[in-house]
Amino acid sequence: xxxxxxxxxxxxxxxxxxxxxxxxxxxxxxxxxxxxxxxxxxxxxxxxxxxxxxxxxxxxxxxxxxxxxxxxxxxxxxxxxxxxxxxxxxxxxxxxxxxxxxxxxxxxxxxxxxxxxxxxxxxxxxxxxxxxxxxxxxxxxxxxxxxx
Amino acid sequence: xxxxxxxxxxxxxxxxxxxxxxxxxxxxxxxxxxxxxxxxxxxxxxxxxxxxxxxxxxxxxxxxxxxxxxxxxxxxxxxxxxxxxxxxxxxxxxxxxxxxxxxxxxxxxxxxxxxxxxxxxxxxxxxxxxxx
Numbered sequence: 249x250x251x252x253x254x255x256x257x258x259x260x261x262x263x264x265x266x267x268x269x270x271x272x273x274x275x276x277x278x279x280x281x282x283x284x285x286x287x288x289x290x291x292x293x294x295x296x297x298x299x300x301x302x303x304x305x306x307x308x309x310x311x312x313x314x315x316x317x318x319x320x321x322x323x324x325x326x327x328x329x330x331x332x333x334x335x336x337x338x339x340x341x342x343x344x345x346x347x348x349x350x351x352x353x354x355x356x357x358x359x360x361x362x363x364x365x366x367x368x369x370x371x372x373x374x375x376x377x378x379x380x381x382x383x384x385x386x387x388x389x390x391x392x393x394x395x396x
Numbered sequence: 397x398x399x400x401x402x403x404x405x406x407x408x409x410x411x412x413x414x415x416x417x418x419x420x421x422x423x424x425x426x427x428x429x430x431x432x433x434x435x436x437x438x439x440x441x442x443x444x445x446x447x448x449x450x451x452x453x454x455x456x457x458x459x460x461x462x463x464x465x466x467x468x469x470x471x472x473x474x475x476x477x478x479x480x481x482x483x484x485x486x487x488x489x490x491x492x493x494x495x496x497x498x499x500x501x502x503x504x505x506x507x508x509x510x511x512x513x514x515x516x517x518x519x520x521x522x523x524x525x526x527x528x
Contacts, residue, residue: 350427
């Protein structure tokens with residue numbers, strides 16, 4: 249979480265040493281900052297932003313979050329996602345043996361890389377992953393210029 | 397926690413792993429909740445982005461192994477501008493003690509959370525568990 253790696257189809261770490269180093273640093277900071285293993289801090293879901301000629305796609309990790317508990321808005325080029333992850337019901341006469349999953353409120357604002365056509369934004373939540381499709385505004389789409 | 401260690405040991409953590417590189421896969425160790433009820437142990441694992449058909453829950457030789465793959469990745473036409481998602485899959489293993497019925501393990505998947513239910517007992521046998 250301290251060093252961000254890009255993930256693309258053909259992506260491979262340059263050499264495993266770098267990757268190992270990243271793991272070690274993460275583990276060190278994760279340990280003394282009291283993080284749960286593997287993640288960005290609670291209330292701050294991990295994201296990925298991808299772009300193509302036509303649109304950008306924002307992907308966010310929101311395990312355990314239901315559609316009705318998620319809010320999404322765009323204003324002044326900033327996409328805000330917020331909501332709550334409800335507590336899982338704990339049956340009576342039971343006890344916790346390990347508790348690493350985060351619950352509660354989360355919020356994150358993302359500065360969009362270009363103007364979007366706000367009317368045509370669409371979002372889907374599946375398998376704990378939010379996918380927001382942000383079509384580029386007409387003015388920022390790449391277009392070919394004819395030489396006269 | 398003493399009780400937990402008697403019944404179930406978190407192997408991945410014991411080995412000091414948070415992620416592991418396995419050929420083409422970069423496996424993350426998913427966070428887990430473990431709850432003990434009078435009859436069962438309930439494990440909940442956060443595996444966002446894992447498609448249901450890629451999830452495998454295996455119980456063999458006293459080790460419960462959970463694996464899954466993340467199928468949503470950038471397309472050819474897309475450039476990744478920024479990413480905090482560093483894995484292509486998930487893996488976590490738990491060593492089970494003798495108090496668990498190895499014939500009865502249930503698994504269910506919803507909203508990116510995998511729930512595995514282990515029933516208390518003492519039978520010993522390896523088998524593969526189907527995802528509901």
